[in-house]
Amino acid sequence: MWTEQALILNSTQCRPTSSSVQTAVLSSVFFLSGFSALVYQVVWQRLLTLHYGVGAISITIIVTIFMGGLGLGAIIGGRFAGSLRNGLLFYAGIELLIGVFGLGSFGLLDMLGRHTAGSALPVAFLCISLFLVVPTTLMGMTLPVLARIYNALVSDFALTISQLYFINTMGAAVGSLAAAYGLITFGGLDTALQVAAAVNGVMGILILTCWKRADRAALPAAEPPVTPANHTPHPVFPGLPFVVLATGFFAIGYEIIWFRLLGIMFKGSPYAFATILSVYLAGIAFGSLWISRRLARGMGWPEKQGLLFGLQVLIALYVLLSFLAFYWTSDIPPFKWLQANTFASPLHPPRHWRPIHDGLEFFREIFVMADVVFWPFAFAFVPALLMGATFPLASVLGLRNPKHDAATVGHIYAWTILGNVLGGLVTGFVLLPFLGTEYTLQLFIAGGVLFLFPLFKRMTVRHPVRKAAFAVAALFLLVGTIFPGRHALYAAIHPNFGYGTVFIEEGREGLVFTYANGDRIHNVINGMVHGGRPNEGFVREAIETLSYARRVKRVLVIGYGTGQISDTLLLSRELEELMIVELNHALMANLRKIPLFRTSLFDPRIHLEMDDGRRYLNREPGKFDAILMDAIYYQSAYSNNLYSRQFFQLAAGRLTADGVLMVWADEHGIIPHTIASVFPYVRKYGGSSPGTHGFYLASSQPMSKDPTREAALLLQHDPATRQRISEAASYSGDRALVERISIGLPVNEDWKPRTEYYLGLQE
Numbered sequence: 101m102w103t104e105q106a107l108i109l110n111s112t113q114c115r116p117t118s119s120s121v122q123t124a125v126l127s128s129v130f131f132l133s134g135f136s137a138l139v140y141q142v143v144w145q146r147l148l149t150l151h152y153g154v155g156a157i158s159i160t161i162i163v164t165i166f167m168g169g170l171g172l173g174a175i176i177g178g179r180f181a182g183s184l185r186n187g188l189l190f191y192a193g194i195e196l197l198i199g200v201f202g203l204g205s206f207g208l209l210d211m212l213g214r215h216t217a218g219s220a221l222p223v224a225f226l227c228i229s230l231f232l233v234v235p236t237t238l239m240g241m242t243l244p245v246l247a248r249i250y251n252a253l254v255s256d257f258a259l260t261i262s263q264l265y266f267i268n269t270m271g272a273a274v275g276s277l278a279a280a281y282g283l284i285t286f287g288g289l290d291t292a293l294q295v296a297a298a299v300n301g302v303m304g305i306l307i308l309t310c311w312k313r314a315d316r317a318a319l320p321a322a323e324p325p326v327t328p329a330n331h332t333p334h335p336v337f338p339g340l341p342f343v344v345l346a347t348g349f350f351a352i353g354y355e356i357i358w359f360r361l362l363g364i365m366f367k368g369s370p371y372a373f374a375t376i377l378s379v380y381l382a383g384i385a386f387g388s389l390w391i392s393r394r395l396a397r398g399m400g401w402p403e404k405q406g407l408l409f410g411l412q413v414l415i416a417l418y419v420l421l422s423f424l425a426f427y428w429t430s431d432i433p434p435f436k437w438l439q440a441n442t443f444a445s446p447l448h449p450p451r452h453w454r455p456i457h458d459g460l461e462f463f464r465e466i467f468v469m470a471d472v473v474f475w476p477f478a479f480a481f482v483p484a485l486l487m488g489a490t491f492p493l494a495s496v497l498g499l500r501n502p503k504h505d506a507a508t509v510g511h512i513y514a515w516t517i518l519g520n521v522l523g524g525l526v527t528g529f530v531l532l533p534f535l536g537t538e539y540t541l542q543l544f545i546a547g548g549v550l551f552l553f554p555l556f557k558r559m560t561v562r563h564p565v566r567k568a569a570f571a572v573a574a575l576f577l578l579v580g581t582i583f584p585g586r587h588a589l590y591a592a593i594h595p596n597f598g599y600g601t602v603f604i605e606e607g608r609e610g611l612v613f614t615y616a617n618g619d620r621i622h623n624v625i626n627g628m629v630h631g632g633r634p635n636e637g638f639v640r641e642a643i644e645t646l647s648y649a650r651r652v653k654r655v656l657v658i659g660y661g662t663g664q665i666s667d668t669l670l671l672s673r674e675l676e677e678l679m680i681v682e683l684n685h686a687l688m689a690n691l692r693k694i695p696l697f698r699t700s701l702f703d704p705r706i707h708l709e710m711d712d713g714r715r716y717l718n719r720e721p722g723k724f725d726a727i728l729m730d731a732i733y734y735q736s737a738y739s740n741n742l743y744s745r746q747f748f749q750l751a752a753g754r755l756t757a758d759g760v761l762m763v764w765a766d767e768h769g770i771i772p773h774t775i776a777s778v779f780p781y782v783r784k785y786g787g788s789s790p791g792t793h794g795f796y797l798a799s800s801q802p803m804s805k806d807p808t809r810e811a812a813l814l815l816q817h818d819p820a821t822r823q824r825i826s827e828a829a830s831y832s833g834d835r836a837l838v839e840r841i842s843i844g845l846p847v848n849e850d851w852k853p854r855t856e857y858y859l860g861l862q863e
Contacts, residue, residue: 759799774847783834
């Protein structure tokens with residue numbers, strides 16, 4: 101998702117004194133600053149979704165506010181840095197304040213959750229703004245402040261920006277991996293937040309120590325370098341802000357597409373998302389390092405402008421070639437084998453290494469272990485490297501007076517952030533839902549190719565505009581001819597299930613493939629199978645829930661799937677209201693294309709709510725006789741929002757006194773253990789071993805079956821189907837069995853997403 105991109109551009113922070121020891125200390129500080137900022141962003145975003153939902157709108161609000169705070173801080177820091185008398189002390193104060201806020205965010209988020217969870221979007225926007233505006237503004241201020249400090253020491257603006265960007269962005273890249281694979285996996289979100297706050301404290305102390313031990317005369321702090329008497333200002337580049345805006349727009353747009361495509365291949369794994377982001381950040385960092393060396397060789401003003409435009413063209417061309425290669429090689433056996441094995445693997449990375457001696461299978465295991473790195477490098481690393489060179493180069497082009505170094509950095513940064521925000525909004529809410537990935541890519545590539553016009557105008561060639569127009573037209577023709585059409589890119593990686601018709605819908609929440617052949621339906625959402633019919637297992641879940649519920653007048657279903665649970669519930673004549681909460685608009689739009697769903701969704705007892713399940717329960721004051729959940733796989737990103745102890749407590753509070761909760765699970769024991777930590781009465785279906793698929797019934801009161809209700813529901817099916825329903829998921833045991841298979845396993849908590857971050861589990 102485009103949400104983590106906010107930290108890429110905020111990844112530039114501090115710089116040293118004249119002493120080599122002080123330089124080493126402050127270089128470490130720059131690295132740690134990027135590290136902690138990335139951890140904060142991941143943790144705060146996760147925790148805010150607990151209260152305000154994981155839908156596209158909710159996440160967009162969170163990211164927009166986060167990035168807006170960074171941009172605001174950059175402008176404030178750029179204007180304020182020039183008047184600072186002691187920049188090092190000021191920066192130390194910023195880091196300490198961020199650390200204090202990080203520790204205090206525990207209580208602040210809890211207070212927000214208690215009073216505003218599930219609020220209307222305007223209220224959510226206000227609450228998220230109040231929470232994020234202070235720390236993000238402080239983070240945004242660091243870049244121009246530190247640029248002023250460092251540039252005062254080295255008197256080399258290009259080196260200042262490039263080195264700061266490299267060091268701090270590498271810290272963010274490491275932070276992305278450390279947060280997912282280490283801090284959250286083995287400690288939890290709370291541990292990650294505490295570590296980030298501790299890092300801020302250590303940074304503040306290091307800077308204060310460095311300042312106290314330094315020769316004060318050697319620390320000009322925020323004083324700008326002296327302007328040489330023979331200094332000639334660079335020519336004005338009036339279009340630079342809009343060029344920077346465009347580069348920020350395309351950077352986020354490409355990132356959203358990479359996250360969507362690779363997220364489908366990697367099944368929404370939080371580890372895969374962290375790895376993709378880390379590869380992207382590493383590319384940004386090394387691009388900044390490369391441009392610093394390129395600028396050090398000496399470049400004229402026209403050459404710098406030409407390089408800026410040329411970078412955008414190269415980004416577009418690489419994206420074009422990489423996607424064409426991915427698409428056109430999808431039927432060539434070696435490449436098809438790589439794509440198919442990645443798509444077929446349910447976990448990225450796998451939980452365990454399987455010792456295999458067969459040559460091909462051994463290579464497959466190696467590849468599946470490493471594909472979370474392979475595919476991001478193939479798609480994103482080179483463009484990110486070119487993007488990383490863009491920001492320092494644009495800052496150099498924007499500096500007309502050395503005394504305005506901080507203000508220049510702040511403004512370039514703010515324009516980049518504005519481009520990021522616009523790119524995220526337009527790509528996620530307009531281009532992808534209406535044009536689809538393939539045509540959106542073509543539009544972005546065309547936008548990058550258009551930079552050939554200013555590039556050719558600065559080249560010493562005859563008729564530059566005419567030649568640029570010819571090159572652009574040729575590339576447009578090439579792209580339009582050989583680039584895959586709408587949905588073709590995704591069709592190349594989805595397997596053929598042998599069904600008659602394939603319905604495809606791409607929207608804000610991702611991609612839905614629905615395979616239909618009469619009443620046979622197979623549903624694939626963002627690369628994962630989510631429902632199919634006919635499936636007696638879904639029927640058994642619904643009938644068993646209704647049979648053990650004391651009343652069945654008002655029932656809630658979280659996650660529509662292919663509707664067989666809902667259709668079975670509607671067979672009950674006692675049912676008066678069926679509330680269906682479904683997050684994915686694309687899913688419902690796709691299903692409505694199929695005749696079967698044009699009738700089943702129009703029962704007058706159905707009330708369809710397009711929302712996040714947890715958000716809905718937070719704002720719904722009413723009670724339900726039964727709640728049925730068959731929504732998301734436990735290892736998917738944000739799945740813990742529906743599988744934590746706090747969520748099950750919320751669900752228990754929305755059930756009538758003797759109401760029943762049904763939860764489908766294919767997990768080893770943590771989810772049933774978590775259910776049992778809230779509900780005293782639990783029934784397990786689907787086998788007695790920990791890893792078997794099945795479902796659970798839970799209630800706050802002893803459960804007893806109503807055989808009359810069960811018989812009435814079963815009689816509405818033919819004898820053969822009734823037999824299959826009865827065999828679909830047999831009863832395995834009660835709470836005693838759940839406790840036995842959960843021995844030694846932890847409970848999912850909002851702050852401890854154990855099943856989602858599964859690599860730390862010991863069985």
